[in-house]
Amino acid sequence: MLEYLFKHSSHPTVEEIYRNLVPEIPTLSRTTVYNALNLFSEKDLVCEVNVGEKETRYDANTGEHAHFKCNSCGRVYDVWIEKKDWGVESLEGFKIEEKHLYYRGICPRCSRG
Amino acid sequence: MLEYLFKHSSHPTVEEIYRNLVPEIPTLSRTTVYNALNLFSEKDLVCEVNVGEKETRYDANTGEHAHFKCNSCGRVYDVWIEKKDWGVESLEGFKIEEKHLYYRGICPRCSRG
DNA sequence: TTTCGTGCAAATTATTTGCACTCCC
DNA sequence: GGGAGTGCAAATAATTTGCACGAAA
Numbered sequence: 001m002l003e004y005l006f007k008h009s010s011h012p013t014v015e016e017i018y019r020n021l022v023p024e025i026p027t028l029s030r031t032t033v034y035n036a037l038n039l040f041s042e043k044d045l046v047c048e049v050n051v052g053e054k055e056t057r058y059d060a061n062t063g064e065h066a067h068f069k070c071n072s073c074g075r076v077y078d079v080w081i082e083k084k085d086w087g088v089e090s091l092e093g094f095k096i097e098e099k100h101l102y103y104r105g106i107c108p109r110c111s112r113g
Numbered sequence: 114m115l116e117y118l119f120k121h122s123s124h125p126t127v128e129e130i131y132r133n134l135v136p137e138i139p140t141l142s143r144t145t146v147y148n149a150l151n152l153f154s155e156k157d158l159v160c161e162v163n164v165g166e167k168e169t170r171y172d173a174n175t176g177e178h179a180h181f182k183c184n185s186c187g188r189v190y191d192v193w194i195e196k197k198d199w200g201v202e203s204l205e206g207f208k209i210e211e212k213h214l215y216y217r218g219i220c221p222r223c224s225r226g
Numbered sequence: 227t228t229t230c231g232t233g234c235a236a237a238t239t240a241t242t243t244g245c246a247c248t249c250c251c
Numbered sequence: 252g253g254g255a256g257t258g259c260a261a262a263t264a265a266t267t268t269g270c271a272c273g274a275a276a
Contacts, residue, residue, distance in 0.1 A: 048165065050163050050164075050165045050166075051163075052161065052213065054167065068204065068207055068209075071210060077207075079204055079207075091181065091192055091216070092221075093220070093221035094181055094190075094192075094216070094218055094219070094220055094221065095218045095219040095220075095224055096181075096216050096217075096218040097184060097216075097217055097218040097219070098216065098217040098218065099215075099216055100164075100165065100214070100215050100216070100217070101212075101214050102212075102213050103204070103207070103209050103210075103211065103212055103213070104209075104210055104211040104213070105207055105208045105209040105210040105211065106208040106210070107206070107207055108205075108206035111208055
């Protein structure tokens with residue numbers, strides 16, 4: 001199937017993936033992109049990322065890392081933060097399965113202009 | 114305006130707010146709920162919460178706290194985590210404006226049954 | 227009367243679903 | 252022929268927008 005998807009990897013939305021791949025595969029449809037991504041994410045090859053937007057982004061990087069979304073340009077960055085800095089390990093009575101951490105602000109590119 | 118909204122506060126979606134208030138205010142429309150929430154969130158009276166879903170939830174609690182979403186029942190809880198545990202304070206070249214932290218897993222209610 | 231909050235209904239955007247088509251065994 | 256992956260086009264869902272109406276300043 002479409003393994004090529006994540007050679008192009010950053011934190012694309014479905015729409016971006018679609019646009020990037022249509023030139024190479026003109027027959028491609030959005031449906032197929034959705035299919036592929038859902039399949040991948042079920043198998044934990046990629047993970048879904050929500051940074052406060054309606055559009056879901058996908059990340060080829062399944063390691064534990066946080067994200068930074070630029071409020072100015074909209075880019076999403078990976079940020080690697082030590083696990084000890086990820087908040088508490090456990091909560092009274094709660095079984096924690098996933099932790100999600102993200103920041104918003106201004107990225108270096110935008111703050112320099 | 115509609116201050117009553119956040120006497121009912123937990124972490125409602127627009128739909129939930131709407132349903133909760135229609136009995137009291139039968140003329141209410143979803144549009145008004147959206148208007149009110151957007152206004153409130155601009156003025157930082159409430160904040161938007163995204164816990165990996167398409168629907169945006171709103172939180173009357175603007176203090177710095179994290180969230181826990183139950184994968185089983187779907188409830189969203191506030192969890193108060195000391196700031197020191199909120200990951201790094203600053204990142205090389207990045208201007209951090211907001212931090213978002215949330216967990217997913219099973220809540221006490223669901224793990225007991 | 228001007229302005230503001232409201233609410234309907236239509237538009238937009240993101241995603242899902244139903245079904246038909248083709249390629250390969 | 253039968254199953255898989257694909258893709259169109261219609262359906263849903265969440266949210267936004269355009270406009271018109273009524274109450275209060």
